[in-house]
Amino acid sequence: MTNPTVVGFDFDEAPLRAALAPAGSGTYEPTPLGIAGARAAAAATFPAPGVTAERVVLSASTSEAYSWLLHLLCDAGDEVLVPSPSYPLLEELARLAGVELTPYRLAYDGAWHVDLPSLEAAVTPRSRAVVVVSPNHPTGSCLRREELRRVAALGLPIVADEVFAAYAYADDPTRAATALEAEGALVFALGGLSKFALLPQLKLAWMGVGGPDALAREALHRLELVADTFLSVATPVQLALPRLLELAGPRRAAARARCVGGRRALAQALAGTPATLLHAEGGWAAIVRLPATRPDTEWAALLLRDHGVLVHPGRLYDLPTAAPTVVVSLIVHPGDLAVGARAIGLASSA
Ligand SMILES: Cc1ncc(COP(=O)(O)O)c(C=O)c1O
Incomplete structure (x- = not known):
């Protein structure tokens, strides 16, 4: 995914630097699940009532959180259901955890939705999440x-x-504003x-x-042991979190404006060409379907070689190869997005 720190957002760095020197940074607080104030600040990011600090676990990244959850929920050889297409x-x-991934399909019919028969068929006796x-x-x-309800009905923990x-x-x-809305299921919601x-x-x-309660409490107790093994989150960034979250609103707004503007620019540039912008409801990426005259990898290579435009071939995300697609980052600079969008339209028409 595009690195948001190098795509020309002109955020003032001074408040960030000030936030990163919080009082107390000279003391090490080895609390495995995170410092109480930071957990409370993180809890408030969830769009669901009743998420308390005690129900929040801090980690260094969501990738690390995924890894902890695989260790928490699975033994080697166990299976986890994952959506396809998705980020690899x-x-x-x-x-690394010796766990097998079992894909279930997201289907596209003008909008994406969970292919529920494929989800239900993916469950085996070794499915753990x-x-x-x-x-x-x-x-x-x-x-x-409704999809969340059907996912919860599988009776598996939801990541x-x-x-x-x-x-x-x-x-x-x-x-669903967050999967924490699911009734009856053990849910781990990552941000x-x-x-x-x-x-x-x-x-x-x-x-x-x-x-x-009993399930969540036991999971938290076990996660505390996993987190204690690594103690990977630095103290200063935890102390800084409440202030960093205050600074985050305008940063998100700027990124959201780029995504919405980028989709508009893509739709305009592709109108009347054989390329199609697939419908989406959110996120930082857009999928463009191209003519089946060459595979997605060749479309990506052609765009890079002939136009200097970097996109990902859809197969990187398990998008079906029969209808070739490329994935475009929407948070790049709007000028770069416009150039790239024109190039994709032009290339698709050649
Ligand atoms: C869907 C999704 N989840 C998780 C991550 C990883 O995020 P983090 O930087 O917190 O590890 C990414 C990175 O692009 C992502 O696209």
Whole structure:
């Protein structure tokens, strides 16, 4: 995914530097689940009532949180259900943990949705968890309340990657604001500074643990042991978190404006060409479907070689190769996005 710190956002660095020198930084506080004030600040990021600091675990990144959860929920050889297409992050993490990933399909019929028969068919006696990503990267699809209900009905713990939750393009009451809304299921909802504040360099993420009290309490107790093994989150960034979250609003607004503007620019540039912009509800990426005259990898190579435009071939995310697609980052500078969008339109028409 595009690095948000090098795409020409002109955020003032002074308040960030001031926030990163909080009082107390000279003292090491080895609290495995995180410092209380930081956990409370992270709890307030969830769009659900009743997420308390005690139900929040801090980690250095959501990638690390995923890894801890694989160790918490699985033994070697166990399986985790994952959406396809999606971001390929989990493959390596699962390999490291000796866990198998079982894909379930997201289907596109003018909008993306969970293919529920495919989800239900993916469950085996070795399934230990189901991952949902909302908004999903790169499809930009958001989980509906009804889909969440069906996911919860599988009876498996839910790992909900909500790193892009603040980047839905419009409100929609049929959408689950967070998987922590699920009734009866053990839920781990992941977020972090990387996307929420465009600060991946600070290495701080959080998970909210939801579900029946006894289950959640036991999960938190076990996660404390896992986290204690690493103690990976630095003290200063935890102390800085409340202030960093105050600074995050305008940063998110700027990124959201780029995504919305970028989609508009892409739609305009592709109108009347054989390229199609797929529908999305949120996130930092857009999928463009191109003519089936060459594979997605060749489309990506052609765009780079002939136009200097960098896109990802859709297969990197398990998008179907029969209808070739490329994935475009929307948070690049609007000038670069406009040049890239024109090039894609031109290339598709040649
Ligand atoms: C859907 C999704 N989840 C998680 C991550 C990883 O985020 P982090 O920087 O917190 O590890 C990414 C990175 O791009 C992502 O796209």
